[in-house]
Amino acid sequence: MGEVLNRRSFLGMAAGAAALGAMSLAGCAPNSGGDATPLASAGVPESWDHEADFVVVGAGTALTGALKAVEQGMTAIVIEARAIAGGTTALSGGSVWIPCNDYAKDDRAAAKTYMTKVADGLSTEAIIDAYLNNASPMINFITEQTGVAWEIADRTDYHEQWEGATTATRTVKPIDPETGKSTNGGGYTQPQAEKFTELGGTILFNTTAETLIARTLDDGRQEVLGVIATDAKGASLAIKASKAVLLGAGGFDYNDDMKAQYLDIPSPCTFMVETCDGKGIRMAQGVGADLAMMCYGWGNAAYKVIGEEAYANKVVDANIAPLCYQSDTSSMWINRYGRRFCDEAASYDSFWYGFGNGRDTTGEMLYTNIPAWYVCDQGNRNRNAGGDGVATPDSGGNLWGVEASAEPPAWVLQADTLEELAQKMGLDELGTENFLAQVERFNRYAAEGTDPEFHRGESTFDQGGPGRPADCLEPMNVPPYFAAQIVPFLQGTKGGPRTNEFGQVLHVNGDTVPRLYACGNNAGCGTPGKYYNGAGGTVAPGMVFSYIAAIDAAKLDSWE
Numbered sequence: 001m002g003e004v005l006n007r008r009s010f011l012g013m014a015a016g017a018a019a020l021g022a023m024s025l026a027g028c029a030p031n032s033g034g035d036a037t038p039l040a041s042a043g044v045p046e047s048w049d050h051e052a053d054f055v056v057v058g059a060g061t062a063l064t065g066a067l068k069a070v071e072q073g074m075t076a077i078v079i080e081a082r083a084i085a086g087g088t089t090a091l092s093g094g095s096v097w098i099p100c101n102d103y104a105k106d107d108r109a110a111a112k113t114y115m116t117k118v119a120d121g122l123s124t125e126a127i128i129d130a131y132l133n134n135a136s137p138m139i140n141f142i143t144e145q146t147g148v149a150w151e152i153a154d155r156t157d158y159h160e161q162w163e164g165a166t167t168a169t170r171t172v173k174p175i176d177p178e179t180g181k182s183t184n185g186g187g188y189t190q191p192q193a194e195k196f197t198e199l200g201g202t203i204l205f206n207t208t209a210e211t212l213i214a215r216t217l218d219d220g221r222q223e224v225l226g227v228i229a230t231d232a233k234g235a236s237l238a239i240k241a242s243k244a245v246l247l248g249a250g251g252f253d254y255n256d257d258m259k260a261q262y263l264d265i266p267s268p269c270t271f272m273v274e275t276c277d278g279k280g281i282r283m284a285q286g287v288g289a290d291l292a293m294m295c296y297g298w299g300n301a302a303y304k305v306i307g308e309e310a311y312a313n314k315v316v317d318a319n320i321a322p323l324c325y326q327s328d329t330s331s332m333w334i335n336r337y338g339r340r341f342c343d344e345a346a347s348y349d350s351f352w353y354g355f356g357n358g359r360d361t362t363g364e365m366l367y368t369n370i371p372a373w374y375v376c377d378q379g380n381r382n383r384n385a386g387g388d389g390v391a392t393p394d395s396g397g398n399l400w401g402v403e404a405s406a407e408p409p410a411w412v413l414q415a416d417t418l419e420e421l422a423q424k425m426g427l428d429e430l431g432t433e434n435f436l437a438q439v440e441r442f443n444r445y446a447a448e449g450t451d452p453e454f455h456r457g458e459s460t461f462d463q464g465g466p467g468r469p470a471d472c473l474e475p476m477n478v479p480p481y482f483a484a485q486i487v488p489f490l491q492g493t494k495g496g497p498r499t500n501e502f503g504q505v506l507h508v509n510g511d512t513v514p515r516l517y518a519c520g521n522n523a524g525c526g527t528p529g530k531y532y533n534g535a536g537g538t539v540a541p542g543m544v545f546s547y548i549a550a551i552d553a554a555k556l557d558s559w560e
Contacts, residue, residue, distance in 0.1 A: 034255030034277060038285030041214040042228050045238040050204070052077040054553055055227055055241035057209040057280055060087025061520040061542025062248025063192045064138060067145060068550035070199040077239060078196070078203040079229050081275040085203060086189035087250060088273045088492070091316055094173045094184040095153055095536030096543065098135045103152045104169040108132060114157065114164030119529025122293065127528045130501035131544055138547040139172060146191035149175040151182060156460045157534040158347035167460055171535040185539065204239075206232035209249060209279065212516070213238065214287050221507060222287035223514040225559055242560065244515040244553035247505075248546060251493030251521035252278030262294040262495060265356035266370060269307035269489040271300070272521075274314045276492070280522040284497035287516065290508045292524030294495030298538050299352020301333075302489035304371050305411035328399075329383065329474035331376035332442055333486065335369040338427050338435030340442070343454040345462035345472045348491070349532035355488040371485045373425055378404070379478035400484075413483040421481045443475040492538055496524040503549035515559065517549035 053074040056066045062078070063085065069076040078085075099111035115128045142148050150172040157165040174187035197203065209229045214222040226240040252258040253270035255278035270276070285291070310316075333344050333351075342354030358368045381404040400409050408414055415421035418439055422432040445451045456462055457472045464472070497518050498506045505516040505523075519525070520542025527533050528541060 034252075034257045035282070036255065036257040036261050036278070037282065039211045039279070039282045041212045041222055041224075041286045044213060044215055044225060047238070048226070048240040049237040050077055050202075051075075051240040051242065052202070053241070053243040053558070054246065054550065055079065055239055055244075056246045056248060056546075057227060057283075058087060058248035058250060058520070058522065059085040059193065059203060060089040060189070060248060060250065061539050062246055062522075062546045063089075063189055063196065064142065064543040065246050065248070065517075065519060065546025065550040066201060067192050067196045067199075068141065068547050069553065070196060070201045071141075071145060072550065072554045074243065074550075074554055076196070076201045078201065079207050079209050079227060079239065080203055080205050081208040081249070082273065083205050085193040085205075086186055088271065088276070088316065089539050089542070090184070090186040090189040091271075091273070092185035092539055093535070094182060094187055095155065095171050095539075096139065096150075096173070096188075097170055097533045097536040097540040098139050098172050099132060099170045101136045101139060101150075101152075101170070101172055103150060103172055106166065106169050107164075110164040110166070111170070112164070114159075114162060114166075115528070115533065117162045117164070118159065118527055118531045118533050120531060122526060122530045123528035124501070126501040127499075127525070130548060131528060131541065134548050135540065135544050138544050141547065142188060142192065146188070146195045147177075148188050148191050149177070151175055153182065153535060155535040158349065158461060158532050158537070160460050170533070173536075204229070204231070204237075207237065208275075209283065210236075212245065212283050212287055213240075217514065219511075221511060221514060223559065224287060224516040241515065242558040243556045244517060244549075246503075246546060246549050246553070247280045247284060247497070247516070247518040247522045248520050248542065249280030249522050250276030251496065252276065252281060253490050253493055254278075259493075263297060263493070264295040265297070265299070265352065265488050266367070267297055267299070267352075267488045267490045269302050269311040269487070271316055271489075271491045273316060276521065280518075281496045284505055284513070284516065284518060284522075287513050288507045288509075289497035289505050289513055289516070290510075291495060292498040293526045293530075294493075294524065296494040296526065296530060297352070298349060298491040298494055298521075298532065299355075300348040300489050300491050301351065301355070301372075301486045303374070303411065304485040304487045307487060307489055328376065328380055329472050330380040330446070330476040330478070331374065332438070332476065334373050334375060334435060334438060336372075336425075336427065336431060337368070338422065338431040338433070338438060340438055340454060341369045341372070343451075343456045343462065345456045346459070347461055347532060352488050371487045373483045374486045375421070375476070375481065375483045377476045377478045377481050379474065380476070381482070382478075383474075408482055411484060414480050416480050418481055421483055425483050439476055443477060446473040446475045449473065492521045494521065494524075494526050496522050499523045499525050499545065501548075502552040503545040504552070515553075515556065517546075517553065519543075519546040519549060 059080040173182035176183040213226040
């Protein structure tokens with residue numbers, strides 16, 4: 001059987017769990033030949049290896065639902081494919097987007113207006129209301145159960161220009177009890193896992209959920225009864241769920257077939273842990289689940305060379321992301337025609353959409369902006385050397401992890417003139433003309449303090465957030481000049497089985513799939529909806545709807 005974590009064994013793993021705070025983590029190989037077909041459900045077995053009221057697949061944001069289940073008196077089992085709890089959530093920055101929380105004054109009507117705009121028609125009023133009704137109680141529940149304290153993060157909503165947005169109001173972060181400072185996602189995943197086991201819950205580590213166990217009802221629907229899983233030794237386990245199953249196994253970042261089938265914007269690398277291979281989504285399809293949001297992701301940009309290397313080597317590495325905004329003032333992104341294509345200082349999810357803005361209409365019909373180039377001058381490197389840079393978190397602020405006076409990495413091009421840099425980037429004659437004209441305009445915009453093309457620097461987010469340096473435009477005129485290829489990448493896929501305001505999975509015919517719930521990137525819920533609310537907007541929906549799912553499942557009678 002899978003390695004079982006209970007209260008006694010959990011504390012013995014404390015030292016290993018501390019590694020959750022690291023920003024780099026190795027894992028298993030990516031599923032380069034991943035399957036995209038549904039996984040057929042299994043029939044009722046003659047005997048069960050494990051039994052519980054509530055069975056949870058995945059120990060990331062779904063941990064909140066697992067903890068709520070045992071707090072309500074249900075028995076619960078968490079099936080976790082990795083050796084430790086927390087998933088990608090534990091490696092996150094720790095932010096959680098909680099409107100109308102107890103730590104800052106907010107307005108519910110304004111929050112709802114903002115969330116409705118962010119959803120862009122891809123959620124429902126009932127789902128948005130459920131989020132607003134349960135977000136703050138969920139955070140308070142974690143505090144009550146684990147003692148985790150929270151503080152307001154100095155962050156703005158990512159679309160502050162939209163009605164209802166706020167600054168330094170809706171994002172909370174956990175406080176490290178030892179340092180008194182905010183910490184990462186492990187600051188609330190680890191305490192939840194510990195409390196879960198203290199209350200009698202069981203975590204099966206190194207155990208992979210394979211398919212759902214279901215039976216056909218008189219109306220033709222598949223009623224979910226449990227999960228078939230495989231432990232580290234390859235043994236098959238039948239795990240009974242007397243009340244319900246909650247799928248929280250992440251998205252399909254490491255399933256290349258599913259990404260090719262569903263994503264509108266090719267995104268070859270990811271921040272997610274390697275177990276996000278789409279299996280949880282395919283399990284839901286096997287019992288007739290409808291899908292939603294499958295073409296969208298939680299977007300960002302990555303340096304192409306090291307991003308693809310990290311993906312191939314199974315590494316979650318924050319340094320692949322060229323967070324070249326805010327303190328990166330004399331830099332720009334250009335496509336292969338030498339033109340800028342987005343506000344480079346915008347929120348990462350926003351500029352991700354810029355990569356997908358069209359294809360060539362002749363020849364190979366390539367994406368116009370994929371790959372693109374990050375371009376900067378020596379002045380930009382000098383400014384980042386002061387420790388203010390965000391492009392490489394592990395390097396003390398030095399761009400690309402090297403001192404400003406040092407040679408750049410091999411994957412970064414260098415030239416004494418812009419013309420020479422254009423040649424090294426492979427721009428043709430027209431592309432070079434466009435590039436030189438683009439830099440001339442950019443330098444003029446920087447001198448004037450305004451960017452009429454892409455409005456860079458106009459929002460609080462562009463300016464670095466509340467209380468941070470406001471300047472994100474400076475002339476690019478200090479040689480030498482540098483360029484590195486960038487590509488869109490995923491902080492997580494956003495699609496999965498369609499769910500309702502209770503976290504219940506919906507069948508393709510519009511009915512619910514009995515006794516099946518989904519949350520996080522294993523659900524097609526999104527923000528709720530299309531865009532990104534603000535810092536913590538990825539993990540918060542997973543936590544909120546796993547919490548709601550546990551409350552709803554507790555009302556069910558056992559299927560026996």
